[in-house]
Amino acid sequence: MQHSTAANITAMSGTVRGFDPSGDMTSIQSVLIRKTDGTQVSVNDVALVADCTGPTQSGLKWLKSAGFALPENLRRSYNGNMRYTTICFNVTPELEARLPIPTLSKDTIMIYANLPHSNFGCFLVGLMKLEKNTMQLLFSDSGEGESDMPRVVSDILPYLQRFPGHAPISPWFLEAVALLCEQGDPLFYHNKIPTQSYIEYHRVPARDLPSNFIAIGDANLQLNPIHGQGFAKIMLNGITLNALLHSLNTTSLPRDFPTRYFKKNAVYTGGMWDGTRLQDYAYPTCQPMEGETRETGRFIRWFGAKLVTAATQDEEVATAMWTARHLLAADSVFFAPTVLWKILWTSSRF
DSSP: OOOGGGTTOOOOOEEEEEEEEOTTSSSEEEEEEEETTSOEEEEESOSOEEEOOGGGOHHHHHHHHTTOOOOTTOEEEEBOOEEEEEEEEEOOHHHHHHSOOOHHHHTSSEEEEEOOOGGGOSOEEEEEEOSSSEEEEEEEEEOSSOOOSOSSHHHHHHHHHTOOSSSOOOHHHHHHHHHHHTSSOOEEEEEEOOOEEEEOGGGSOTTTSOTTEEEOGGGTEEOOGGGOOHHHHHHHHHHHHHHHHHHOOSSSOOTTHHHHHHHHHHHHHHHHHHHHHHHHTTSTTOBOOTTOOTTTTHHHHHHHHHHHHHHTTOHHHHHHHHHHHTTSSOGGGGGSHHHHHHHHHSOOOO
């Protein structure tokens, strides 16, 4: 049911086909929509257009088609050649009670995750606890050819038994997966991850973007999901948008509104883009961004390996890594004298 405070909001089902600019090219005047019945309508006097088209990042195409002057090479991209498979199991309370999951992991969403060092390639296996008595087994790998990830139940355990890594998969996890595999036919979903890309709207001169356009989530920045920062990214987009809207003392958006929005977001999204991209360059199947090679970011990856090692041995370093990875602190937290000394002094296990 629609809340009473949203009584003046109307939802329309359809597909956006493009924009029409205002006469002076300072804003988007109307949005063209093709409804589900095939009819086309124009929504006029638009206050704010938020591109939420995900990996297709259609807003950039619509802006160019509408005649807005944008810099060349605004969209930066690289190809991680990633794909993943998710397998969903229906887990009754009785079955869940039989699974040999450690006590500390039973009430968490991510029950188990194994992400080997890049020396072994780009692999991931994980087990998540979802809603409605569902557990999800996740596999990910990289490459351009045919994947050998599981496609039927009988593939799952053999795949796990040959899973690469510095250390073997935990025996309790293998036992838990074996029990899950005994319970009927789970649902399989296979997906090729799109090219990772970043539309650097924050580089557009202040008066070249329409005053009522923004992009949210993957429509602005498409990351490799193996790093698990997609939710944090869109939350930061929402926080930034909310703060800017509350800071206004007018009923219309100022000319520099999108510039302020994208520049504030870039403080966080830029770091996400650099950090995940340079980590992905360690994988042999990754095709780097134009102007870069797989050697780009080598020092950062060396430092990251020492950081992870030190975090397994020292609580102060572990806390610093946790807060930075969850975007609760800047990366400068690693340069506190005692933290930096512990990171550099620890011999990397990789």
